[in-house]
Amino acid sequence: MLLTVINPNTTESMTATIGRAAAAVVSPGTTVRAVTPATGPASIESHYDEALAVPGLLAEIAAGEEAGSDGYVIACFGDPGLDAARELARGPVVGIAxxxxxxxxxxxxxxxxxxxxxxxxxxxxxxxxxxxxxxxxxxxxxxxxxxxxxxxxxxxxxxxxxxxxxxxxxxxxxxxxxxxxxxxxxxxxxxxxxxxxxxxxxVAAATRTVESLVALGLRTGDRGEFARPPAKPYTGLLRHFRLGVADRC
Amino acid sequence: MLLTVINPNTTESMTATIGRAAAAVVSPGTTVRAVTPATGPASIESHYDEALAVPGLLAEIAAGEEAGSDGYVIACFGDPGLDAARELARGPVVGIAxxxxxxxxxxxxxxxxxxxxxxxxxxxxxxxxxxxxxxxxxxxxxxxxxxxxxxxxxxxxxxxxxxxxxxxxxxxxxxxxxxxxxxxxxxxxxxxxxxxxxxxxxVAAATRTVESLVALGLRTGDRGEFARPPAKPYTGLLRHFRLGVADRC
Amino acid sequence: MLLTVINPNTTESMTATIGRAAAAVVSPGTTVRAVTPATGPASIESHYDEALAVPGLLAEIAAGEEAGSDGYVIACFGDPGLDAARELARGPVVGIAxxxxxxxxxxxxxxxxxxxxxxxxxxxxxxxxxxxxxxxxxxxxxxxxxxxxxxxxxxxxxxxxxxxxxxxxxxxxxxxxxxxxxxxxxxxxxxxxxxxxxxxxxVAAATRTVESLVALGLRTGDRGEFARPPAKPYTGLLRHFRLGVADRC
Amino acid sequence: MLLTVINPNTTESMTATIGRAAAAVVSPGTTVRAVTPATGPASIESHYDEALAVPGLLAEIAAGEEAGSDGYVIACFGDPGLDAARELARGPVVGIAxxxxxxxxxxxxxxxxxxxxxxxxxxxxxxxxxxxxxxxxxxxxxxxxxxxxxxxxxxxxxxxxxxxxxxxxxxxxxxxxxxxxxxxxxxxxxxxxxxxxxxxxxVAAATRTVESLVALGLRTGDRGEFARPPAKPYTGLLRHFRLGVADRC
Amino acid sequence: MLLTVINPNTTESMTATIGRAAAAVVSPGTTVRAVTPATGPASIESHYDEALAVPGLLAEIAAGEEAGSDGYVIACFGDPGLDAARELARGPVVGIAxxxxxxxxxxxxxxxxxxxxxxxxxxxxxxxxxxxxxxxxxxxxxxxxxxxxxxxxxxxxxxxxxxxxxxxxxxxxxxxxxxxxxxxxxxxxxxxxxxxxxxxxxVAAATRTVESLVALGLRTGDRGEFARPPAKPYTGLLRHFRLGVADRC
Amino acid sequence: MLLTVINPNTTESMTATIGRAAAAVVSPGTTVRAVTPATGPASIESHYDEALAVPGLLAEIAAGEEAGSDGYVIACFGDPGLDAARELARGPVVGIAxxxxxxxxxxxxxxxxxxxxxxxxxxxxxxxxxxxxxxxxxxxxxxxxxxxxxxxxxxxxxxxxxxxxxxxxxxxxxxxxxxxxxxxxxxxxxxxxxxxxxxxxxVAAATRTVESLVALGLRTGDRGEFARPPAKPYTGLLRHFRLGVADRC
Missing domain, CATH: 3.40.50.12500 (Rossmann fold)
Incomplete structure (x- = not known):
């Protein structure tokens, strides 16, 4: 099982700490990818930081889907972007809060x-x-x-x-x-x-939780609110976030 | 009084509709600026769209501060970015929901x-x-x-x-x-x-509400949670969202 | 637009203070009538006072309807008689609490x-x-x-x-x-x-709120609970509160 | 034990029905006084009726205190005037709702x-x-x-x-x-x-409940919100509702 | 009217105190049986004690039904076994909490x-x-x-x-x-x-309450959740708690 | 890691089903003991059944402690005896509901x-x-x-x-x-x-959950409400449930 743990801020040393905490608690056979977004704030200490961390985080979800990740942890206590991430990922997504x-x-x-x-x-x-x-x-x-x-x-x-x-x-x-x-x-x-x-x-709690969801064969329900987002034009700095109609990210 | 009404999606025709609705209800002496972000989705129909509309919206708040806006309306029924906008703006911010x-x-x-x-x-x-x-x-x-x-x-x-x-x-x-x-x-x-x-x-309700808040001399309380965000490095696509220490945006 | 601000107690000097606060915040074109009931307590400091302030207050609503008032403020923080006033008035009624x-x-x-x-x-x-x-x-x-x-x-x-x-x-x-x-x-x-x-x-907040409701063309919904009260006999001290079948107060 | 059951509307035949229902369920040694206010509406079918029933009801509480009533039932399902009645009565007051x-x-x-x-x-x-x-x-x-x-x-x-x-x-x-x-x-x-x-x-439930409260020696707590109302001037139709400073009604 | 007041712990002296408190408040014509279970803890000071008090308490409900009890009080502030007792008893059951x-x-x-x-x-x-x-x-x-x-x-x-x-x-x-x-x-x-x-x-409050319920002809509704439990095999220490199909305990 | 999954009813075939469901989802290195109480009802379909299932369930917790169980699942959707079990067990206890x-x-x-x-x-x-x-x-x-x-x-x-x-x-x-x-x-x-x-x-969800709690080093907090129950006399059918002062069950 491959789990992606996303540090939504851009401080690599914090990603390392988070990655160690996650890797320490998974079961045999589970691999943890701890990732740092390319875009966003160095730390999340305001609603402003939190909102601006989300695009980078969603890009990591998309990258995780490419990499075959089975589930995701959002490793910031505000659980930024959780609902959007659930629309985007095939597998379950869990926030640390x-x-x-x-x-x-x-x-x-x-x-x-x-x-x-x-x-x-x-x-x-x-x-x-x-x-x-x-x-x-x-x-x-x-x-x-x-x-x-x-x-x-x-x-x-x-x-x-x-x-x-x-x-x-x-x-x-x-x-x-x-x-x-x-x-x-x-x-x-x-x-x-x-x-x-x-x-x-x-971090440890969310990692075990998402690992269990995957092990139980559970994913976000995708018949209503959390179905894949409708495709549409995106413009400006975020124009590459436009989703294709047929593929998932 | 100058009010900025932000359509968080990037469809100009919708901004025009929203702008007319707002302008129709303000009191004499109030001017409405209806603006469209440069960045974001053409419409907001998912958590994904909503999250990715926020950077463009916050850029419009920052631009509004430069333009001397006294208050803001966020004109999408999900009220995206409301808390972050409140940290950023000197005057009140009201969501339409x-x-x-x-x-x-x-x-x-x-x-x-x-x-x-x-x-x-x-x-x-x-x-x-x-x-x-x-x-x-x-x-x-x-x-x-x-x-x-x-x-x-x-x-x-x-x-x-x-x-x-x-x-x-x-x-x-x-x-x-x-x-x-x-x-x-x-x-x-x-x-x-x-x-x-x-x-x-x-749109009409929020425009009247924020106009009243300004008329009453009321703004977001800025002594705690909604104080200006701490300044810090931002990287990647959103690196220009870094706030200065001394100035507001 | 004509707004009636009712001080539910019978102390005229307090009505004057309230009237000044209301008049100070309305938009150009709006007139404020601040009124004092003929019946009731000198101040409202108990459930007893509050209950007994309501008949005088409702008489002021009825008088306001005669005077063509477009909306009402009930200027006591217990919002006495608010639901009854909404049944009686054509326009919106707002309590200060x-x-x-x-x-x-x-x-x-x-x-x-x-x-x-x-x-x-x-x-x-x-x-x-x-x-x-x-x-x-x-x-x-x-x-x-x-x-x-x-x-x-x-x-x-x-x-x-x-x-x-x-x-x-x-x-x-x-x-x-x-x-x-x-x-x-x-x-x-x-x-x-x-x-x-x-x-x-x-007082200021309620005055701006009711002014906005009127400006937006909004009134209390009168299809159910807040329809005009059924006409019926009233006796004793309050016998003149009997409503006619056809007219509003 | 003397209990007063107040029909807050002015229809005597309904008072009779209520009085029978109350008298049918009390214990040996308890007497029920069913009373009709002199002032108020013939029935209570709106917030307006309910508000205007309260002065007559409070007058009956005051009369009950003179008559030595040990407790009270307010026999209308909106429980009109309940908090005010509790300030006024020495004994417990129970609404039928x-x-x-x-x-x-x-x-x-x-x-x-x-x-x-x-x-x-x-x-x-x-x-x-x-x-x-x-x-x-x-x-x-x-x-x-x-x-x-x-x-x-x-x-x-x-x-x-x-x-x-x-x-x-x-x-x-x-x-x-x-x-x-x-x-x-x-x-x-x-x-x-x-x-x-x-x-x-x-009616039956409230009568038994207030009888039990009296039997248990329980009354409304009168150290804070439900202490006797402060005495003050009353004017107009309700000028006789002015409370004395020293006596209870 | 016969009321059974059950002390769910096995300390007889506490049953005596409870029985006196109950007997002191009932109306003429009501008899109180205060009973002590044969099985259970000497006092209830933990979830463990509370859970293990319930079988003895339910046996007392069954015995009360045999004795023709009209209603029951469960005299421990955790209200142990209340829902089960309501399924078992014909008359009302009230917890002291x-x-x-x-x-x-x-x-x-x-x-x-x-x-x-x-x-x-x-x-x-x-x-x-x-x-x-x-x-x-x-x-x-x-x-x-x-x-x-x-x-x-x-x-x-x-x-x-x-x-x-x-x-x-x-x-x-x-x-x-x-x-x-x-x-x-x-x-x-x-x-x-x-x-x-x-x-x-x-104890006093619950005794008066259950007495009133009986006097009002009220019992637990038995058309759904609180119908008599389905009969089935019981084994081990509690094998005698098996209910017959046709009779109530 | 040793986990005990308790079927609170006494039907062995259901225990087998439950045990299979639990064993199917645990991680390598975890052993599941699925147990059936000696005392209690054949199925749990009422508050009565649920209450009477608890003593047998608590005996299984005590036996599990002797057997060195690291955590427990209570496998009935009413989560019977959960709080009491938490007082008794050293490790975590999770209900399936x-x-x-x-x-x-x-x-x-x-x-x-x-x-x-x-x-x-x-x-x-x-x-x-x-x-x-x-x-x-x-x-x-x-x-x-x-x-x-x-x-x-x-x-x-x-x-x-x-x-x-x-x-x-x-x-x-x-x-x-x-x-x-x-x-x-x-x-x-x-x-x-x-x-x-x-x-x-x-069953699967609770088994994974308690396994994670154990893996994370988490147990029920035992400084207050969920400390070991005070020792005291027990009598009658349940006299063997008396706890020793010094040992845990």
Whole structure:
């Protein structure tokens, strides 16, 4: 089975972290392709960044289809472009926010999300509601850490995130923690050991989820809303995104 | 007051229809700029189209800021790029779906949305929930009409839409109708007369709404989630979307 | 266009404040009639006051119909008698709570309401849910200020309200403030400047909203629940509220 | 124990029906006073009627307090004036809609409401949500029967209501029926026998509920929202509704 | 009328407390049987305890049917086995959590639940949602008191519970308190006097509620989900729970 | 990895079907133990059956802990005893209803559940809400097929279920189907091929889900509600369910 894990931002070092987290959890026989779009922002920290990450991400879906990918992970906690990706891909597509939140819902009555910048809290709450996880989500907490600082050991990011996770357990009464950024993928074991509750990394959770969907023979239903998009003219910078009528991308 | 009404697809004739609908309802002293993005799809009929319409739309917001626009309307019923546009613009930004649904909520206990293709129904339901209009929205009904057919008098689109509106009133018990596509802007008076209930066109509703917000001195709150996006590198096709640190676009 | 703004309490000085706030925001060509009912309480600070304000308010709707009013604002944050007024009036009727909350919903992810007495908080929360604004409403906060004290500069009301608005932004993480009493209409600009977020006064918001509904040719749907009430005998103090069969009030 | 059952409309024959229904279900030692307001509409079939029934109803609460009433039933399915009545009365106050819906919630997974005119359906749905009964309420169905026709054996009302109840069970899959009008109080046994499911009459349910509240020593909490209303001037037709500062009505 | 009040745990002294609370509130002519199952845990403080209390409880329902019981109370705040009991009994069955929460909903805008161990909080929140009481429930608070300690005057339980109730009123702004354990039945009057708000004991509330249902001729609807269970083989420890085809237990 | 799949009813042939479905989807290195309780009903078709299946199921959890099981599947669509099992097991426990519903939520905007007897529909709706899947669940449909008839090829069950799935897609507009009974596990591929949409069998979905949780190092959070139950006396038929203080079962 071939899975493509897309880092929707253009920072290669973060793609490497994400790729390692995904590869570490797949079953024997599954291969992970971790890819970085050619187009888009260096990190996703606003609605603006998120919207502009989507064309590059969709190009990676199209490339994945060419490469015979069986399923996809969108490795940014805002799950950018998820619905469009589902129209485009033959196989299943899973976002790390939806996978992380649903996975955490199996672990108790409630979880807290711990994320980077305060301005992303609203989007996480929105997704919790959108995915039906709002009744499990007891809080979304930010650490005032820019995304790319996660990669800098000198930033103290790991300690601050661990501390916020500890507060989440104590104050929200949560049974589990969800890490709210793909860039936190390698902190999971450390925090779980430090805080004493299960900690869900979305990259790992989404990778296992999409692998299971493929193994179960499940794909996005394509009889209605998620059928292949109607072909039509595209112009300007994105003119190459025009779909052919007969082929999939 | 200068208002910019953005048709997020690249079909100029539809921009003209939208521009007329907006200009018809503004107060004395308000000027409407109706604009068409240089980049994007000819019509928006899928999540794929909608996602790929956003860069062109954001470029129009940036251009509008240069032109001194006081407020913006996003004239596609999926409200694409709304949150990102709010981060970017100094003045208020209003989507036609949110304005149409909230406007209809003043007219009785419930409304029905009548839209084009069945595959857009899910998105409209989603927005109804997102905007807090779900408890007013008694149904979303599609007419199996591609967006650009709305412009073709020979397509019979007007009659089919009117008929579906009639069924909506009878079967959903709705007090009002919301037209679910910017391309229907010029059908409003006809349908209202034919069906006997108030009919809300989102373009007109959003234009009046944003005009009122400007008149009231209201803009998007910019102290948290909707503050200007952090500046950072952008690469590839969208490299020119990089924001400067000090200036707005 | 002729708009009637009804202060549902019987305090003339408050009607004057409300009338100024409404007149300040209408477009050229629109006239505002601010009226005070002959019957009812001097201020509305309980469910009892609110219920007993409604007959006087409905008499003003009937008088407005005689006077050729095109639309109505109910200028008390409990939106008393709104449904009944909609049955009675030919044109649209808008309450200041619904208009303020929906208007604030265009300005970000969440708002806080700041109101007068603690005993009115429940009603405001109730209306937020009723209007579909609960998912935007992050808090309703009271200042322990009786309504008529708002008119007394020596009461310190302005400072206390401003301070509570500041706390709302900091503690609720709100993007905007909604003022929870018609008597606060003239504090809007001051507080916005002091606190740094958009502040919505319901009188201004409702006036612009109803003006837009009239401009768009929209009225309450009258085919079902909001059709004219069946005529029937009325007795006692309210015997003159009997409706004729053929005429509207 | 003395209970006051208030028919909020001014039709004495309906008060008699309601009074019989209440008296039939109380325990030994409980006395029922069924009263008709001096002021208000002959029947309640619109928001207008409902709003204008409230002053007369509140006068009956005040009179009941003088008479030493231990608790109150508001016997109209719109529960008019309920919150105001709770501020005014020392003892508990129960509306027939809330009592009927909550009572039916003990009888299975879902109930249907069968009511008189279609224009009252929205209000019943609204109350279901307000009382937390929406998840039990599987449908609200109207029979196009004016309220006062319920008293006319020649109207065929009984048969049409029974037939609608039968449809409700079959089509909504409901475990129980709620009768949506106080004027249906004497149809309860007949319909239950005919349709084969439990049928809840709100007058009987509310009477038993308020009797139980009194027996349990429970009253409306009066430390916040439902404390006695602040005293203040009242003018015009309702000037006698001014409350004294020290006494309860 | 014969009512059976089942203490689902096996501690006889708690059954005695519960029986006294029930007997104290019934009307003349009603007899209360308070019973203790032969099988099950000494107290219910976990999902495990709750699940394993159900067989013993259902055996008591079966025995009650033999004894001619007209209705049943399940006297544990988790309402264990309620749906199964409703299938089995001819008459109505009421849980103390549902009765307490619905009863408290008549007393104001919101209540707080005060319960024993923190680990039971989630279940109480769950039930509040299940019964449609979530919009009335402003908080569930635990006192870290094991259930059986409630019977020990030296434990200080009464004081700690009273103190938590006081905090609930102050911090949650609740109009009423719900006691979250059948073992608190005899604290009701003391706490109400101490805290100054109405306090609802579920045993008393449920007993009055089921008595009223019987008096109103209401029983669980048995045409669908709550029809008598299909007969079938049972094996092992619970082989005697096999139902006959023709008789009720 | 050792996974235990528990058929909560006592019919061995159904256990065999379930065991095959689970074994067919696990990754290399994972072993499935499919077990049948010694105590309980032959099938689960009522709340009564479901409640009485739980003790036998919990005994299997305890036995699984002895056997070193790493995780558990509860293979009945009512997810009986799930919370209690989570308290008891060291590793994760997943119900087939929660896994099927959450899995289907990755496949589009909505799914329909197709189940056996109409009397189980309410429970499925309840679980959809409990798991946050209600906004994805567009309908629960029953086929009037007793559970054990699923095993009889002559019953026509397969055809009737397939036909109901076809109707669900057409009438509910669902993107996917969820099979609402563990006994349907072997129909999944057939129906998916016949109906043309993805079909989710809960046994397979839950098995993959719990395998992933174990692979990710995730277990039920045990710091609060799901900590090991307090030890205490148990009496009667279930006296052997008494837990020791120090050991886990």
């Amino acid at each position: 939806e996978a992380a939140m649903r996975t955490a819902s199996y672990l108790g009555r409630g979880f807290s999300v711990v994320t980077t910048l305060g301005r992303t809290v609203g989007r996480a709450q929105d997704l919790a509601e959108h995915y039906g996880a709002a009744r499990f989500c007891r809080g979304v907490r930010a650490c005032a850490i820019p995304v790319l600082e996660l990669e800098d050991p000198a930033s103290g990011a790991r300690e601050r995130i661990t501390e916020e996770c500890r507060r989440a357990v104590a104050e929200d009464g949560s049974d589990a923690i969800v890490l709210g950024c793909a860039g936190m993928a390698d902190l999971c074991a450390h925090i779980s050991a430090a805080v004493g509750v299960p900690v869900v990394d979305g | 949110e304005a149409a649904m909230r406007t209809a909520s003043y007219l009785g206990r419930g409304f029905s949305v009548v839209t084009t293709l069945g595959r857009t129904v899910g998105r409209a339901q989603d927005l109804a929930e997102h905007y807090g209009a779900a408890r007013f929205c008694r149904g979303v009904r599609a007419c199996a009409i591609p967006v650009l057919e709305l412009e073709d008098p020979a397509s019979g689109a007007r009659e089919r839409i009117t008929e579906e509106c009639r069924r909506a009133v009878a079967e959903d018990g709705s007090d009002a109708i919301v037209l679910g596509c910017a391309g229907m802007a010029d059908l409003c008076a006809h349908i209202s007369a034919a069906v006997g209930v108030p009919v809300v066109d989102g | 619904e208009a303020a909350m929906r208007t604030a919903s265009y300005l970000g992810r969440g708002f806080s309401v700041v109101t007068t007495l603690g005993r009115t908080v429940g009603r405001a929360q109730d209306l937020a849910e009723h209007y579909g604004a609960a998912r935007f409403c992050r808090g309703v906060r009271a200042c322990a200020i009786p309504v008529l004290e708002l008119e007394d500069p020596a009461s310190g009301a302005r400072e206390r309200i401003t301070e509570e608005c500041r706390r709302a932004v900091a503690e609720d993480g709100s993007d905007a403030i909604v003022l929870g009493c018609a008597g606060m209409a003239d504090l809007c600009a001051h507080i916005s400047a002091a606190v740094g977020v958009p502040v919505v006064d319901g | 809330e009592a009927a819906m909550r009572t039916a919630s003990y009888l299975g997974r879902g109930f249907s409401v069968v009511t008189t005119l279609g224009r009252t359906v929205g209000r019943a749905q609204d109350l279901a949500e307000h009382y937390g009964a929406a998840r039990f309420c599987r449908g609200v169905r109207a029979c196009a029967i004016p309220v006062l026709e319920l008293e006319d054996p020649a109207s065929g009302a009984r048969e049409r209501i029974t037939e609608e109840c039968r449809r409700a069970v079959a089509e909504d899959g409901s475990d129980a029926i709620v009768l949506g009008c106080a004027g249906m109080a004497d149809l309860c046994a007949h319909i239950s026998a005919a349709v084969g499911v439990p049928v809840v009459d709100g | 549902e009765a307490a929460m619905r009863t408290a909903s008549y007393l104001g805008r919101g209540f707080s639940v005060v319960t024993t161990l923190g680990r039971t909080v989630g279940r109480a929140q769950d039930l509040a949602e299940h019964y449609g009481a979530a919009r009335f429930c402003r908080g569930v608070r635990a006192c870290a008191i094991p259930v059986l300690e409630l019977e020990d005057p030296a434990s200080g339980a009464r004081e700690r519970i009273t103190e938590e109730c006081r905090r609930a009123v102050a911090e949650d702004g609740s109009d009423a308190i719900v006691l979250g354990c059948a073992g608190m039945a005899d604290l009701c009057a003391h706490i109400s006097a101490a805290v100054g708000v109405p306090v609802v004991d579920g | 929660e896994a099927a519903m959450r899995t289907a939520s990755y496949l589009g905007r909505g799914f329909s559940v197709v189940t056996t007897l109409g009397r189980t529909v309410g429970r499925a709706q309840d679980l959809a809400e409990h798991y946050g899947a209600a906004r994805f669940c567009r309908g629960v449909r029953a086929c009037a097929i007793p559970v054990l008839e699923l095993e009889d090829p002559a019953s026509g069950a397969r055809e009737r279920i397939t036909e109901e799935c076809r109707r669900a897609v057409a009438e509910d507009g669902s993107d996917a189907i969820v099979l609402g009974c563990a006994g349907m596990a072997d129909l999944c591929a057939h129906i998916s091929a016949a109906v043309g949409v993805p079909v989710v069998d809960g």
